[in-house]
Amino acid sequence: MKSSQKYILLISIHGLIRGQDLELGRDADTGGQTKYVLELAEALSQREEVEKVDLMTKLLIDTQVSDDYSQQLEPINEKANIVRISAGNDEYIPKEDLWDYLDNFADNAIEFLKNQPRLPDVIHTHYADAGYVGVRLSHQLGIPLIHTGHSLGRSKRKRLLASGVKKEKIEQRYNMIRRINGEEETLSSAQRVITSTSQEINEQYAQYDYYEPQQMRVIPPGTDVEKFYPPEGNxxxxxxxxxxxxxxxxxxxxxxxxxxxxxxxxxxxxxxxxxxxxxxxxxxxxxxxxxxxxxxxxxxxxxxxxxxxxxxxxxxxxxxxxxxxxxxxxxxxxxxxxxxxxxxxxxxxxxxxxxxxxxxxxxxxxxxxxxxxxxxxxxxxxxxxxxxxxxxxxxxxxxxxxxxxxxxxxxxxxxxxxxxxxxxxxxxxYTWSSHVETYLKVIQPIIDKSERLVRMPTQRRAMMYHNGAIVSSIDQNLLGDRESLGQLIELIQAKRKNISFCIATGRRLDSALKVLRKYDIPQPDVLITSMGTEIYYSQDLIRDTAWTTHINYQWNRQSIVTLLSELEGLTLQPKTEQSIYKISYFYDSSIAPKIEDIKRILLQNEQTVNVIFSFGQFLDIIPVRASKGYAVRWFSSQWDIPLNRILTAGGSGGDEDMMLGNTLSVVVANRHQEELSNLSEIEPIYFSHRQFADGIIDGLNHYNFFNLCESTD
Missing domain, CATH: 3.40.50.2000 (Glycogen Phosphorylase B;)
Known part of the structure; x- marks a missing residue:
């Protein structure tokens, strides 16, 4: 049993790492992670049961950076060192461009370790690039692997898409497919994954094929209690x-x-x-x-x-x-x-x-x-x-x-x-002392081989990202029958790795979230709100700013409000129902102009917009480029999910345009389905005779949706 004198190898490849005067913020690669691994190495070296800590990083021989980074071995203290390994190319290059050199780094790291008096007891890798190297070292040297992701490729891709970066540019600039494959491989090999919060486990790592929650442990990062302390009175x-x-x-x-x-x-x-x-x-x-x-x-x-x-x-x-x-x-x-x-x-x-x-x-x-x-x-x-x-x-x-x-x-x-x-x-x-105390308790049984990970059978998905998507409105669709809603949620959760779950609603973001939480509906992968004028991704509710820029075309909110204020039968809904790109009215059909007449008035006054009537009483005016249907198609393009693998479920006039075209659509039976009756002759739209979530389940069965999405045709 190796219970006293531990040799721990930390690997953090990218960025500028040295023992003193970290160049934090110099670039995107030299930030919180470099500070974290250095402080972790120092904190571990203070423990009596730790004999040695090596922090392994990339050797840099480059006139653009300090000579400090060309020093192959830099002592941090008596028990901790920074070890710099050549990756074949010793220039300072961004982490996204390191993938071609990581096998060279791994070979040279193995040579270094074989020349040490003894091999490390455990390897702890940080970020995807180090994980890729750590897998190779672990398999070739028989050393258990621990991993910390710091950030994950699948989550970052969603953030980049939301910020307006095209998917082709993401692959070209960030090597995202190689990164995600590296992360999957690391998860398939690591004995433990260390995270800062349980949310990372439940929501971020859960996106991965090799998601094994039993291998994961939460150890919060330390904070500096020298800087944050109670008041002194002055x-x-x-x-x-x-x-x-x-x-x-x-x-x-x-x-x-x-x-x-x-x-x-x-x-x-x-x-x-x-x-x-x-x-x-x-x-x-x-x-x-x-x-x-x-x-x-x-x-x-x-x-x-x-x-x-x-x-x-x-x-x-x-x-x-x-x-x-x-x-x-x-x-x-x-x-x-x-x-x-x-x-x-x-x-x-x-x-x-x-x-x-x-x-x-x-x-x-x-x-x-x-x-x-x-x-x-x-x-x-x-x-x-x-x-x-x-x-x-x-x-x-x-x-x-x-x-x-x-x-x-x-x-x-x-x-x-x-x-x-x-x-x-x-x-x-939440101090480094408490962090290391917990950390050593986590890795000890791995070193002793007294707590081996029993892996669940796992299979990679057919596509790199999601194979299909279910898009549903909220009111009259998901709400109405708790029992069938629970059955639908069970189905969706079971397929969450392969199938995106999306909401498309006329409600604002805050209103939609309130309803989802009230009815215990899991937060969707994509949340399309305010009648398709806003798109949010993932658990972090990352707003798609590129979509916002796209729909701003020819939109003049104040002119529309002024113009329609002269019409009878239109009453502005409360401010809670309004948003920058959605003007919402109560519509009184007994005195208001016909919907077609309102459209004509807007066009005659050079207001090119979408006019949406739903639930027999609500009228929404939104930009001409915005709607639930347009938003679904934007999402389809951004996430590489073909429209014929997207099932849309609706039940009122506000859902009409997301159900047209190549999507697989189901109209759920409810008292407003007559607003969609003109679609009844259009294939492949399916009119279910079942209500609420049961109608969505009926539609999924009608299209044999999950089997369809498992095929790779």
Missing amino acids: EWESNIFKSIERFLTNPRKPIILALSRLDQRKNIQTLIEAFGQNPQLQEEANLVIFAGTRNDVKDLESSLQDIFTDLLLTIDRYDLYGKVAYPKTITLDDIQIMYRLAALSGGVFVNPALTEPFGLTLIESAASGLPIVATKDGGPIDIIKNCQNGYLIDPLNPQDIGDKILKVLREKEQWQIFANNGVTKVKEY
């Missing part, structure tokens, strides 16, 4: 207090602190609404928001301008002047003081994000003695479970947010317990 004298003081009538009231970038997913507007709807909260506390850095709002991207404008309009709607501060900038040093200032005031830190993979700000708050209120999604669930220093909230429920914040502020004894728990538990769970 924080009221700080410059950051002066920057918020000018906004507030009573600046020394408890501070409700929110800190994030300008991003719709961060959900700051709902936090302001929660504050605005709760007079007691306004009486007892101030709201302080840091939402990115701005000099001039007009210099921000249009989407960020819209988010910031909505924040200001919400503050104005609830007349929160003198109660809300929103300074333009904050430095890293100021952030540390701001946590302590909020704690000194007896305040609370709030993270109301719609989705939160980890939540580093929550750990920093906890270490600073500041209780937290956070979204019941992803990382915060683990953090509050471990730290016992606050409450989870429903991020789509302003009343729940307000009530939980008020509860923290009013219960003074509990506030102090939360504050003390945060400071204590961060040191237990």
Whole structure:
């Protein structure tokens, strides 16, 4: 049994890694990962049971970088070294271009290891390129492999597509197929995969064919408790207090602190609404928001301008002047003081994000003695479970947010317990010392060979990405019968690796998410909202900004609203149903012009738009390039899923254009299906006699959909 003197080999190939003065932020390859592996090596070397740690990376002989990176062996301390290995090409090249040289790196790494007094007890690889090398070292030398992905190719591809990068460019620039194949191979060989959160396991790694949840362990990264600590009492004298003081009538009231970038997913507007709807909260506390850095709002991207404008309009709607501060900038040093200032005031830190993979700000708050209120999604669930220093909230429920914040502020004894728990538990769970303590417990049985991984039978999918997709609206389709909905969800979850699950709805994002969570419908791979004007990908709700740019063509929202305000029988729906690219009305057929007449009026006034009538009473005006059908086709092209492998399910007029053409379509039986009756003669549209989710299941069986998608024709 090798229980005392461990030799651990860490491999992190790309980026600029040296023992001192890391060049963080010099480029995309020299960031958090390089800092993480160096700090991990140092922390491991401090342990008595660790004999030696080698951090293996690429040798660089290149005039564009420091000579430090050409040193083949660089001591970090007495027990830890940086080992630089030649990959055949010793120039400094981006990680995406390393794939042709990784076999050379692996051969040279094996030669190095064979010349050591003994082989490592375990190999721990970081990122896909190191995983590829680690697989070869593990198989040839018989050393168990541990892996940390840091980021994953399948998730990154979705983010790139959402940002407007074409799929051909992604393959050319990022070698994505080679990367994903490397990740699959690593997962098929690694004895353990170490992640920062359980969400990474359940949502990101679950996209992979060789997904084995039993091989995965959550070990949160460490934070620097030297920088984040409880208040000292002098924080009221700080410059950051002066920057918020000018906004507030009573600046020394408890501070409700929110800190994030300008991003719709961060959900700051709902936090302001929660504050605005709760007079007691306004009486007892101030709201302080840091939402990115701005000099001039007009210099921000249009989407960020819209988010910031909505924040200001919400503050104005609830007349929160003198109660809300929103300074333009904050430095890293100021952030540390701001946590302590909020704690000194007896305040609370709030993270109301719609989705939160980890939540580093929550750990920093906890270490600073500041209780937290956070979204019941992803990382915060683990953090509050471990730290016992606050409450989870429903991020789509302003009343729940307000009530939980008020509860923290009013219960003074509990506030102090939360504050003390945060400071204590961060040191237990979220420092490098605690990280390494858990890490060594995870790898010990692997080294001892006392806990071998029993793998499940696994098969690679027919295509690199998804083979097909199910697209459904929400109302009258998924909702209505809990039993058949549960059966449909079971079917979808069983096929999730091969079949994308998509929602196409007239609802806004927040409204759609609220319904999905209420009925326990899993978050889809693609969420098409606001009648096809917005597209969001994956669990992270990454907005497809390229789609937004595409549909902006000839769109003049204010002109349309002004024009239609003169017509009888049209009443604007509440603001909660409106969005930048969707104007929604209640339609009274007894007095309103016919739908065709409304279309003609818009065209005569040079407003080229799509007019959509649904559920017998709702009229939506959207850009001419937008609709559920157009959005489905955009998604089909972006994700390389042929239209004849996409099943669309609808039941009202708003679904019509996504059911035409080459998609496999099923009309679910409901009282609004007559709006689609003109489609009854069109093949291959199938009219089910069953209602709600049962009608979708009927459609899946009618087309033999899952077997169709398994074929590779």
